Amino acid sequence: MNAQAIQVTGTAFLVLFCIVGLALWGLSYYYDFMVQQFGWTHAQVTSGNALSKLVVGPLFGFFAGWLVDRFGPRRLMMAGILMAGVALIGLGSISSLGMFYFFYFFNALGYVCGGPCRIKSY
Numbered sequence: 001m002n003a004q005a006i007q008v009t010g011t012a013f014l015v016l017f018c019i020v021g022l023a024l025w026g027l028s029y030y031y032d033f034m035v036q037q038f039g040w041t042h043a044q045v046t047s048g049n050a051l052s053k054l055v056v057g058p059l060f061g062f063f064a065g066w067l068v069d070r071f072g073p074r075r076l077m078m079a080g081i082l083m084a085g086v087a088l089i090g091l092g093s094i095s096s097l098g099m100f101y102f103f104y105f106f107n108a109l110g111y112v113c114g115g116p117c118r119i120k121s122y
Contacts, residue, residue: 015077019084019111024049027091027107040097048101052108064112080114083107 031045067076087107094100 015081015114019081019115022088024107024111034100038095038097040100044097045100048104051101052104056105056108056112060109060112067113077114080110080112082110084110084114086110 027049028046031042034040034045035042064076083106087103087110090099090103090106094103
């Protein structure tokens with residue numbers, strides 16, 4: 001295995017770990033704390049993940065595929081990684097339910113652009 005293949009494999013692992021592992025599966029750990037701190041219901045908190053996937057997937061999935069065809073996967077992955085990073089930073093500073101939904105939407109958009117379907121495009 002050459003050095004470039006190892007670098008691509010390592011980068012793909014780290015990107016997927018951050019976007020999927022931390023951003024999608026790891027945020028559910030904080031749901032109970034959000035309910036206690038902000039006084040939201042469990043339905044409001046858990047619906048952020050579901051609504052963002054239901055809205056972002058159908059609306060931006062095909063558009064992201066078109067962007068890959070037009071500009072290549074690297075640019076879209078970099079944009080997705082940045083969006084997911086901004087979303088996680090934003091989720092760390094939320095104070096209202098609207099901000100929570102906005103940053104969860106942004107997180108799902110980052111997943112669509114930088115997630116697993118782009119990595120196999122290399």
